[in-house]
Amino acid sequence: DAGITQSPRHKVTETGTPVTLRCHQTENHRYMYWYRQDPGHGLRLIHYSYGVKDTDKGEVSDGYSVSRSKTEDFLLTLESATSSQTSVYFCAISPVVSNYGYTFGSGTRLTVV
């Protein structure tokens, strides 16, 4: 989507290895979110950020950490990947006040083997 980029788009990693996913925005939006999407569960919030160095946990935060050192970048880290973290990860952004809600990234498909 215009203004938001996720990297990598696909990744295969081994159990126990650290993994970092990157979300980069050019919209200068204050809020950034990380979600995972799994069959039967829909989208679930992992962590979100409401400003530089300001983050909070979502519904499924265990096993994940985040960092936001700059407005434009929001990193999601799996410290020690497990097979249960195989999923599609979406980043989203929103301004403080919006009539149109979120803008989503294209997603990262992560497979932990």
Next chain:
Amino acid sequence: KNEVEQSPQNLTAQEGEFITINCSYSVGISALHWLQQHPGGGIVSLFMLSSGKKKHGRLIATINIQEKHSSLHITASHPRDSAVYICAVRATGNQFYFGTGTSLTVIP
């Protein structure tokens, strides 16, 4: 327990039909979102509602706060409307909850 329930889960319609997708939620909310996800995975935000009704082209979204219910309507449906439609709420405690989606197929 799902804080957000959508119905139907799957929907097949003929091109031109009027379509309604329903969303019910059980928490207090500050906003409700309708999202569209096409095959291939991209997610697009269609509407954000906190009251009343919004219209964008052939799409109309309504919300009844008292009944904790929202509907997404598609008029004159077209095969390009085929997608998964997701209802999401931002609860008053700042938590976010998502429905599991309604898979819509519009047949030419």
